[in-house]
Amino acid sequence: MVDTVENARTTPDAAQPWSDLGLKADEYAQIRTLLGRRPTGAELAMYSVMWSEHCSYKSSKLHLKRFSALPQVTPRGPLLAGIGDNAGAVDIGQGYAVTFKAESHNHPSYVEPYQGAATGVGGIVRDIMAMGARPIACMDSLRFGPLDAPDTQRVLPGIVAGVGGYGNCLGLPNIGGELGFDASYYGNPLVNALCVGVMRHEDLHFAKATGEGNQVILFGAATGADGIGGASVLASETFEADGPGKRPSVQVGDPFMEKLLIECTLELFHAGVVTALQDFGAAGISCATSELASAGDGGMHCELDLVPLRDPTMTPEEILMSESQERMMAVVEPGDVERFMDICKKWEVQATIIGEVTEDDRLVIDWHGETIVDVDPKTVAHDSPTYDRPQRRPEWLDRVNADHANNLPRAEDGQELADALLKVLGSPNIADKSWVTDQYDRFVRGNSVLAQPEDAGMIRIDEQTNLGVALATDANGRYAYLNPYLGAQLALCESYRNVAASGAEPVAITDCLNFGSPEDPEVMWQFVEAIKGLVDGCTALGVPVTGGNVSFYNQTDGANIMPTPLVGMLGVIDDVRQRLAQGFSQPGDAIVLLGITKQELGGSAWEDVLFDHHLGGLPPFPDFDAERKLAGLLRGAAAGGVLSSAHDLSEGGLAVALVESCLRNGLGATVRLPGELDACAQLFSETPARVLVSLPARGFEDFASDCAAAGVPLARIGEVSEASAVEVQGLFSVTLDELREAWSRPIPAAMQAV
Structure with a gap:
């Protein structure tokens, strides 16, 4: 017999499977209060799914209000749609x-x-x-x-x-x-x-x-x-x-x-x-x-x-x-x-x-x-329960932060550094992802301008004017584990920088916040810290949050995933023909490092790979002013046709960015490490607000002047070469064949047995 509303009124004590449907006792009681009777079976079904964590955001919506307090405006104008709508909408110009x-x-x-x-x-x-x-x-x-x-x-x-x-x-x-x-x-x-x-x-x-x-x-x-x-x-x-x-x-x-x-x-x-x-x-x-x-x-x-x-x-x-x-x-x-x-x-x-x-x-x-x-x-x-769940900073965090990666032993001679480079390149998180991406059609419809493995994807919007948009997604659970506030900001900065490195102007973000159980006070502390980090970071960068998603209960047998706040950044480029790609493209070009390298190895790929997944210390510290200056410089250089390539520095630092820039088009490089830090830190530090660029040597002095005017530090560290090797002068030289073999092998080898 179908459970009707009239039947629900006349049988208030009928047993109902509210617990089996994921409702708590107080939630079921709240439903009865709202209705003034017990729910019918159909109503119970509706409330159970709509009041689930996935649909109602009952553990997160109290904290997500921080995003709504951000200015609802992008560098291109007011948001057309934002939080609460099916998706965010941004004015990109030309109607x-x-x-x-x-x-x-x-x-x-x-x-x-x-x-x-x-x-x-x-x-x-x-x-x-x-x-x-x-x-x-x-x-x-x-x-x-x-x-x-x-x-x-x-x-x-x-x-x-x-x-x-x-x-x-x-x-x-x-x-x-x-x-x-x-x-x-x-x-x-x-x-x-x-x-x-x-x-x-x-x-x-x-x-x-x-x-x-x-x-x-x-x-x-x-x-x-x-x-x-x-x-x-x-x-x-x-x-x-x-x-x-x-x-x-x-x-x-x-x-x-x-x-x-x-x-x-x-x-x-x-x-x-x-x-x-x-x-x-x-x-x-x-x-x-x-x-x-x-x-x-x-x-x-x-x-x-x-x-x-x-x-x-x-x-x-x-x-x-x-x-x-x-x-x-x-x-x-x-x-x-x-x-x-x-x-x-x-x-x-x-x-x-x-x-x-x-x-x-x-x-x-x-x-x-x-x-x-x-x-x-x-x-x-909309009237689902709102939980202000307990938060507690993890007691173990001080111990982890004290076990700093900067204290780990460093490779000193050239051979040790070359071996470290090959190990980092051959680690799954750094290795070539084409086994995956080759299963995706990246160019259907004919308007894909950039796609993996580039720093950002780019799509042409208007075929007459060449107006386009760029997108990048970034997250780093290791950073967020060490410090969720900084980890969320570093994901924001990397996505911002990846879009900027394509020549586009970053304008707005969406997010996907992946965390463990909200019933764990330590997880809730991580979650709230990540939101605070994003709010402060978006305020500093001048980009709004247009909406997104929260995914809780990501744990197995009580073990939570590392907090993984993902940021998707949207950028606008007025002419996609002015885009920047990551690969070196012309022998003889000057190789220039933009930004300052610091001793920042906490949460790094170097630490993870060389020391059996060691994770300690603090992640790098964001520098929003440097990111904004760098983005403005790159946008102007792209529009002016100054640069031949641009590649952000993130996981693996300068060493990985240099190799990836070489492997993209099969060109070599000869470089000199420019700073006072030890060679290991210069190669593998993951200090943000840095980009590796190349440009015709004749244009270097003018570009250096532009950098000075923009307040962006730079160092000319080498040249693109026709030699099939990456040489770090005074330390090592590794052939492109050897580098490519280490980089391309791991994922296909693991999947061959499947």
Whole structure:
């Protein structure tokens, strides 16, 4: 028998599985208070998924308010959309707006690697569509356990295939991202996906159900039993090493359906027949109905039995909780319904009227003529509990910070330094990632200007004017482990610098904050410190936070991942023909190091690789003033055609940047270490606000004057050569063949056994 609202009123003591659905006792009591009765089974299903950590942000929203206090303006003008919308939207000039966002799909990708990763891409693409934009590119940031670990051998190939398979089928280039390995991610990989879309200003749309009598239309794929409570529940619990006996099923993606849905949705917007649009992500129909209704000026009435089903045996609760993919919900004026349906039919996209907007403030859902949901939608979508969870600085942190990497023994002679370089190059976190990126189509659609392994991805927006955008994603869990405040700022600085090194102007960020259990006071302290770091860093750099994602409960058997705040930076370049690439391109060019190198080896790749994953001391210290000056210099030099190449210094320091710049185009280099620090520190320190550039030797004096005017220190350290080697004068020379072999071997060798 279906549990109706009337039945709920007359049976207040009926037992309900609130605990099995992830609700706490006080949360269940709060729901009863809000309703003035016990919830029906359907209402309980809605509240359980919408009040999950993944959907409600109940442990984080108190602290995320700090982002909203930032000025909602970019260097290019006010934000067009920001926190609280499906995705952030930025004015990039010439009447164009770009919308972008990052989200996590960590837990589903562990359970079912291919589909978990694929549907993560699909979900973030629909967020971009819901704003009225055409998706134009994707990026992904992936973290795994040790490269040679059995679980990594299981999840890495499937996740990479899922990201590539879904994005390739959609015809979206994957232009950048990251791939990292650490023991803390064993059993809990991170899959963070970013999508960017473009539209004209007038095409921007928001998800608000307005207009009494307007029709509510579900269009796209039919609803199935896959993904019932999937991401919403999976992302709100921790894992055991052997896995719980029962988990929600992971969604199954159909990229070809999503491709039709993209084209259909864009034509619907172009035809002017959509009043509001909401994608179906975590929490499915529960999310789409409650969020549309709560954001609008009225209520909503829906007939749940009208929802097209792939499985006719599904219960109302299952239909409401299903996270089946490739679905959207639109609000359409009655006079536009026929045209709406015609467009859907043209694209062979199923569309069904399931309800209408009402004048009251209620969300009412019927099942075969009986009311099974009657709620204030705001209590479902926005009035979830808000937890101010305890925070505690870890007692172990002082001990870790005291065990400083700067105190570790240094290589002194040339051979030791050459061996150290080869070991760092051959470590999984530094090694060539093309085994992964070659599975992605980076150039489909023909507007990819830069893509991996470049510092930033770049997409042409306008083919006549060559207006473009650049994007970079960066995170460093080792830095954040040592100091989450500084670690978040260093991720921000690196993404800012990567975009600047492409010649673009950094303008705004999205974030994806990956942490352990919020019920652990030490994790909450890390989380809050990271937010404080980002707020202070964004204030210093003058870039707003447009939105993002929080992923908690990333732990296995009580062991938390390293705090991993990811920053996705958007930049704007007025002419993509002025872009900068990272590889040396002309023998005889001067090699110049911009910025100052300090004794900063805490959290470095050198420390990790040479000392058996040692992690101690403090990470490098950000210098926001230096970053801004450096970015301005690079933008001007790119526009003036001064530089031949630019490559930021980050993991592995000068040594890795130098080798990567050589290997990109097969050119050698002869350099002299310029500073007073020991050779090991000069080669491997990870001091931020540094970029390695090359330029024609005849232009060096003018460029040096520009650097002086901009307040950017520089040192001319060598020349690009035709010799097939990297020579550090007075210390060592290593052939490009030897360097390439060390750099390119690790990941393919590990994956051969899979």
